Amino acid sequence: MDEPRDLTLHRRSVLATGAAGVGLSTLSPAAHAAERPRGSGRTFQHGVASGDPLPRSVVLWTRVTPTAAAAPGSGRGPSVVVEWEVATDRRFRRIVRRGRVRTGPHRDHTVKVDADGLRPDTWYHYRFRLGRRVSPVGRTRTAPPAASTPDRVRLGVVSCANLQAGWFSAYRALAGREDLDAVVHLGDYLYEYGPGEYGYGHDDVDIRPHQPPHETLVLADYRQRHAQYKQDPDLQALHARYPWIVTWDDHEVTNDQWSGGAENHQPGEGDYAARRAQAHRAYDEWMPVRMEGTARLGDGDRLFRRIRFGRLAELSMLDLRTYRSQQVAGALPLPGLDPAVSDPARTITGEEQMAWLKESLADDRAQWKVIGNPVMIAPVDFGAVPRQLIDPVNDVTGLLPADGVAYNVDQWDGYTADRREVLTHIRDRGVSGALFITGDIHSAWAAELPYDAATYPLGDSAGVEFVCSSVTSNNLKDVLGAPPRTASLAVEAAIVANNRHVRFLDFDNHGFCVLDLTPQRAQMDWYVIGDRADRATPVTWSRSLQTRAGSSRITEANGPVQ
Incomplete structure (x- = not known):
């Protein structure tokens, strides 16, 4: 895909080379604002x-x-x-x-x-x-045309941008690049909380207080919150620079939502269905997205859809909130072992979207079947995490029951029948090129998708999952108030030791990713920012991993794409 000769924005970025720690240029937001x-x-x-x-x-x-x-x-x-x-x-x-x-x-x-x-x-x-x-x-x-064969497709990947928790330096860095085809936002484009809730670091400091100055509940609230986010100069610059492909997670309505309610919807806050409908209405008004397949308003709120890049890649964006069953509450002492997590009557996708997803995972659609996945699909067992770190990990990710046993019941780990249906479909039909890109968890991961995690790596993998960190939302070190690469190291080591399919994990950094797709391989580059409270904080390349065509395994890459 060729760049135009005339660019709306000034060329300014110096991209990282393959050397670890090489930084990106850090001009002020005004330097790359749209004309x-x-x-x-x-x-x-x-x-x-x-x-x-x-x-x-x-x-x-x-x-x-x-x-x-x-x-x-x-x-x-x-x-x-x-x-x-x-x-x-x-x-x-x-x-x-x-x-x-x-x-x-x-x-x-x-x-x-x-x-x-x-x-x-x-x-x-x-x-x-x-x-x-x-x-x-x-x-x-x-x-590109549907029947074309592009040499490559390159996408910026972001998620979890909480305005109260910091400046959008990740957006600034992506807006300075010249080599992307589009930006993919995997959810939590904005947050519903009022000032003083879920801000920057351990003390929840508000770097920029939300407007309106209370939790969003009705249509006018959601409209004002969208408006506040879209006045951020770095967000404006990135929107003006590239087309976006978006989906929502939970905070576009409220925390940990499911089809009939949400953790952060209280009895005194009105009817949940009405609240969700008004949040969806504001999203439709304020986002450059087709809902129900059109740009018109009021014709429905179906958000799952496909964007195709010739025969090289097809991106299927999931909605994993609107149709899901309620999360397992944990009636047993070990919530992750509650048999309800594997009840086939419970779903994270809903019946219609599951059928649609399986169609997306057909080998004749495109070489790379990229799934825009709001919550993590790879199984995760946290049984060996030190007990004193369980509560801080939960504060970031909501992953652990009180005793540290496996499963995040808000993710695919809480809906294992649906996950098994997806993975079995891939295996039985010999699908290759399944690649899940995921947000939500405020940390960076790379994992293979084993058919049987207990015996892996002896068995096969259905595909791979690359997870980008948050743009600003708190991660483990922020919740602990600990220096980077200290307390998190024990958690990361325990997770990797108990999950042999997890190839990379970073609980400490914020930033963005770049996904580069070619006929030979799919590569994810992770970039990290410095202090979220510093508007001009530097941006640095962190790690690059790839999956070779036909392998369903993860290997190291030499460095970030040029």
Whole structure:
């Protein structure tokens, strides 16, 4: 996929080489902000974005503030007509598509259109107009033709960006790269908590307090929270730089949600179904994503979908919250051993999505079957974690029962019948190239997917899983208040010793990943940031691992992709 000659954003990044510890450049957020016409800031305060690239179309998004009264979530302001334009050059001398759309308080003055009639595998520039006021310029790219065979696909991978817990340095670093085709966000794009809850480090300090200044419960709250996140300059820059492919995890509604409720939904907080519907409505309004297969509002909240990059890769994005059964509560002394975790009547995917996922894992679809997986699928046994560290680990990941026995019942470990169905499908049909990319757990992992973890590595693996760390949300060292690479080392060593399929684990760092796919291999590069409280913190390459085509095993890579 060729880069365009004219770029919306200035070229500035110096990418890491194969040497451990080589850093990335760290310019201020303003250095890579999208080109902003004079006077656009008041009207287009929340930037521009694109998403869900197909060969001939891509979703374009913005939000307008036509009057001072038309604040997000206010339900006020006039109905207006916004124009949009797509061009092959950043000066818009060669406009190829344009249109008009009406917006107003009924949709929180957001604009989302499916720009079609485009050429496959092509960079474009886009912008919006409200009268004489012009938005910042965004850049996007269509997917390759379905029957094509790209030499490579390269994706930025992020998850768990809590604004109260720090600055979005991971977004800044990704926005400075020139070599990506898209950005994949695996969930927890925002958080529902109010100020003083779940902030930075052991004391939950608010680096940037949430707005509104309380937990999000109703539509106006979720709209305001989305608006606050989209005013972050690093997030705006990354949205303007690349198309995004997103899914949600739990915090887009509330913590540890399932189909009928959530851990963080209390009896005095109203009807859960109504809360979730309003959170989903705000997500549909504020995100550059197709729900129910369209960019229209109000036609449903189905989020699981596929994005194809020719015959090289197909990305299937899962929704593992909307349809899942309630998590096992732990009636037995050892919750992980509760037989309910393997009850085939319980599900994490739901029946329809399970059938759809198995279709995604068909060998004739694409070489790499990449699954955008909000919660970890690899089995994990924490039985040997030191007892004094169990509570801190739980504070980060929710993984451990009180005595440290195996299973995270909020992940696939709590729904083992569904996991077995997926892995059995891969084995029985001889599927190769199954690659799960995962967020949620605020730590970095690489694991093979054994058919029988108890005897592994004597048996076979169904595929591999690469897990990216959080952008800002607290990890183990943050909860403990411990220096990096001290207390976490014992936990990591115990986990790896008890789980021979786990090839890499880092409980201490925040950052992002880059997934590089070629016909020969799939490689994940992990990058870490410094102090989340430092807006200009450096970004450093940490580790690179790969899986060779047809192997379903993980090996070391020489260094990050260039």
